[in-house]
Amino acid sequence: MAGHIQDRWYKTETGPDGKPHRVKTERHGTGMRYRARYIGPDGTEKSKSFADRQKRQADLWLAQIEADMARGQYIDPNAGRVTVKQFAEKWLASLTMDPLSYVTTEQRIRLHVVPHLGARPLASLRPSDLREWLVKLAEKGMAPASQRVVFANLGTMLTAAVEDRVIPSNPARSTSVKAPKLDPRRISPWLLDRVKAVRSALPELQQPLVDLAAGCGLRQGEAFGLAVDQVDFAEGTIHVVRQIRLIRNRPVFSLPKGGKTRSVPLPDSVAGRLQAHIAAHPPVSVTLPWRGVDGPPSTARLVFFDSRGNHLHRNRFNRNLWRPALASAGVPLGRENGMHALRHFYASVLLDAGESIKALSDYLGHHDPGFTLRTYTHLMPSSEKRTKEAVDRAFEDGPAAADGPSTAPEEG
Secondary structure, three states: OOOEEEEOOEEEEEOOOOOEEEEEOOOOOOOOOEEEEEEOOOOOEEEEEEOOOOHHHHHHHHHHHHHHHHHOOOOOOOHHHOEHHHHHHHHHHHOOOOHHHHHHHHHHHHHHHHHHHOOOEHHHOOHHHHHHHHHHHHHOOOOHHHHHHHHHHHHHHHHHHHHOOOOOOOHHHOOOOOOOOOOOOOOOOOOHHHHHHHHHHOOOOOHHHHHHHHHHOOOHHHHHOOEHHHEEOOOOEEEEOOEEEEEOOEEEEEOOHHHOOEEEEOOHHHHHHHHHHHHHOOOEEEEEEEOOOOOOEEEEEEOOOOOOOOOOOHHHHHHHHHHHHHHHHOOOOOHHHOOOHHHHHHHHHHHHOOOOHHHHHHHHOOOOHHHHHHHHHHHOOOOHHHHHHHHHHHOOOOOOOOOOHHHOOOOO
């Protein structure tokens, strides 16, 4: 065995006869009797105390420690005493991610995990604790989507604790702990009349933003960060390689969402309006930090800017320009009517025209066509008419068939 059991109530002394004898110690009858001791992988001594008549439990515990070390599954019993808050601080400091993603992750842990669970020793967390925590988040009015993101962050942190051998298992992975289900939300895209009304209600300087978002599917930050050299009028293409985003309310340039650049078709109607806008309002050079607030400076000649020639700031734009335009156009305020609604309009137009989900996903910059399909499947035109026509063409009494078995390539 890797360690040994110390009996604190007795010690061995050599008697007058020269033979060893067990004699009572000063601690006899008080406190824990047995102490199981061993040397951990880090070279330090570890121990655990057991009461009188628990010698067998001490032997079993020590044997389990020895077996865990032999299998490479040893976890320091003292490691789990670190609190959730203490481990969270260490975990956050070790993260390497996009600066804005770090800020939002840190805020979720600090505001929604630490106040409820921060003082708890990490090893004491049980699935029931996480179920109660999720109930508290719901009672505070947190939306199911936000609960799911916070739960995912905590789960990732606890996985790191398992991998660091601080705790043996992740309570967030328990089958009894589940993040709340999202309410199915069917997107209702704007009609063209609403798009035109909101465009007309914006100042002339910002009206082409609506053309760009509704006609090319750019996100708000991507439209704000569009540089003139990203627009290829000859090829009819916009290269989406930059956005303006806010980190703790401070603007920075960065790659588009998910670090995914893309190229999207530039329709002639949108191109004409962009050309007219650029001719009337020449692009301005703007320098912002790249990726983080302390990042290296990056300069771009932006197509869109405010009345003072500064870059557009999301919060100020939404408060001072977008919301008044909605009110003027008779559009209700709400998240569903943010500038993102123009991307939904763009998606609905392309799907109605028969564009593929794969192409739409690429144009929107989604990470996965499956996400695009789940989001917009209810907007896809019915396939019943196409199905009937295809089958009719395959039979003799239908119109001349351009498809069907006769068009399949013969096997060689």
